[in-house]
Amino acid sequence: xxxxxxxxxxxxxxxxxxxxxxxxxxxxxxxxxxxxxxxxxxxxxxxxxxxxxxxxxxxxxxxxxxxxxxxxxxxxxxxxxxxxxxxxxxxxxxxxxxxxxxxxxxxxxxxxxxxxxxxxxxxxxxxxxxxxxxxxxxxxxxxxxxxxxxxxxxxxxxxxxxxxxxxxxxxxxxxxxxxxxxxxxxxxxxxxxxxxxxxxxxxxxxxxxxxxxxxxxxxxxxxxxxxxxxxxxxxxxxxxxxxxxxxxxxxxxxxxxxxxxxxxxxxxxxxxxxxxxxxxxxxxxxxxxxxxxxxxxxxxxxxxxxxxxxxxxxxxxxxxxxxxxxxxxxxxxxxxxxxxxxxxxx
Numbered sequence: 418x419x420x421x422x423x424x425x426x427x428x429x430x431x432x433x434x435x436x437x438x439x440x441x442x443x444x445x446x447x448x449x450x451x452x453x454x455x456x457x458x459x460x461x462x463x464x465x466x467x468x469x470x471x472x473x474x475x476x477x478x479x480x481x482x483x484x485x486x487x488x489x490x491x492x493x494x495x496x497x498x499x500x501x502x503x504x505x506x507x508x509x510x511x512x513x514x515x516x517x518x519x520x521x522x523x524x525x526x527x528x529x530x531x532x533x534x535x536x537x538x539x540x541x542x543x544x545x546x547x548x549x550x551x552x553x554x555x556x557x558x559x560x561x562x563x564x565x566x567x568x569x570x571x572x573x574x575x576x577x578x579x580x581x582x583x584x585x586x587x588x589x590x591x592x593x594x595x596x597x598x599x600x601x602x603x604x605x606x607x608x609x610x611x612x613x614x615x616x617x618x619x620x621x622x623x624x625x626x627x628x629x630x631x632x633x634x635x636x637x638x639x640x641x642x643x644x645x646x647x648x649x650x651x652x653x654x655x656x657x658x659x660x661x662x663x664x665x666x667x668x669x670x671x672x673x674x675x676x677x678x679x680x681x682x683x684x685x686x687x688x689x690x691x692x693x694x695x696x697x698x699x700x701x702x703x704x705x706x707x708x709x710x711x712x713x714x715x716x717x718x719x720x721x722x723x724x725x726x727x728x729x730x731x732x733x734x735x736x737x738x739x740x741x742x743x744x745x746x747x748x749x750x751x752x753x754x755x756x757x758x759x760x761x762x763x
Contacts, residue, residue: 418479420506420675420676421480422512461689468684476678476691478676500536510672516606548560567590633667640665678696719742720742
């Protein structure tokens with residue numbers, strides 16, 4: 418699963434990507450850059466301190482830095498190339514310039530989003546034209562009905578993710594890879610001198626964007642400078658700006674949630690690891706994240722919530738004695754921050 422970092426040119430996308438990935442080398446300004454980022458997880462750190470494993474493995478999010486969209490009709494071909502790259506990601510981070518003063522934040526958001534609406538509309542119109550020439554079976558009629566609903570929404574500047582399509586409808590149009598069916602996190606890139614207005618700006622943007630989207634305000638250049646410092650230097654640097662901690666870990670967590678991700682843990686002397694699953698994943702499918710053999714030979718899952726496990730000082734013996742360690746079947750929906758041990762036989 419990948420998150421695409423998008424936006425207009427010179428909005429700070431590549432600087433954000435470099436700050437996230439710690440990329441000190443050269444990056445391409447013509448082609449997408451790809452990097453994985455570890456999710457900061459205090460719970461994982463506590464589990465690691467308790468079990469002293471040989472290895473601790475956090476969850477990760479993969480980010481794709483997509484070159485900025487150029488404006489103007491003469492750049493239509495280049496924009497279409499970049500839109501092809503955007504289609505391949507699962508969620509979007511839209512970086513908005515709020516530091517240079519060249520464009521109002523609301524205008525910048527509407528300018529980029531309108532391109533997404535138009536591109537989705539163009540795909541719909543082409544498909545509807547082809548359907549007119551086809552012999553319609555029930556499947557085609559259903560598809561036509563869904564596309565007409567989508568067209569109406571886009572003509573009213575409503576992203577497709579906001580119109581309540583059910584699971585079957587989403588599946589029917591999945592192959593079109595509509596931009597506005599992807600979740601969006603807006604990153605408002607501010608200069609450090611406007612840090613005290615961060616919350617006001619966040620409130621303003623929330624009033625502009627669709628309710629299904631989220632927003633975070635980040636001084637991207639400041640965060641990039643932080644990423645190049647040692648831990649001791651970071652503390653001094655943050656204090657000089659009156660900040661308690663960097664904002665990027667909060668941003669990574671927001672991107673993680675944007676994808677509909679949750680975390681479960683496996684623990685032991687060899688490794689303590691955070692595993693990534695989608696919301697609503699059952700125990701058997703969660704087992705597949707570790708190995709297909711565990712899914713195939715699934716017998717049961719031993720489960721304890723992180724909160725309960727912490728309350729007994731991370732002791733399985735105490736958790737079992739107090740009835741906090743449960744035996745669950747294959748249809749159990751794994752909860753965020755569960756500690757799980759799978760029983761299986763192959």
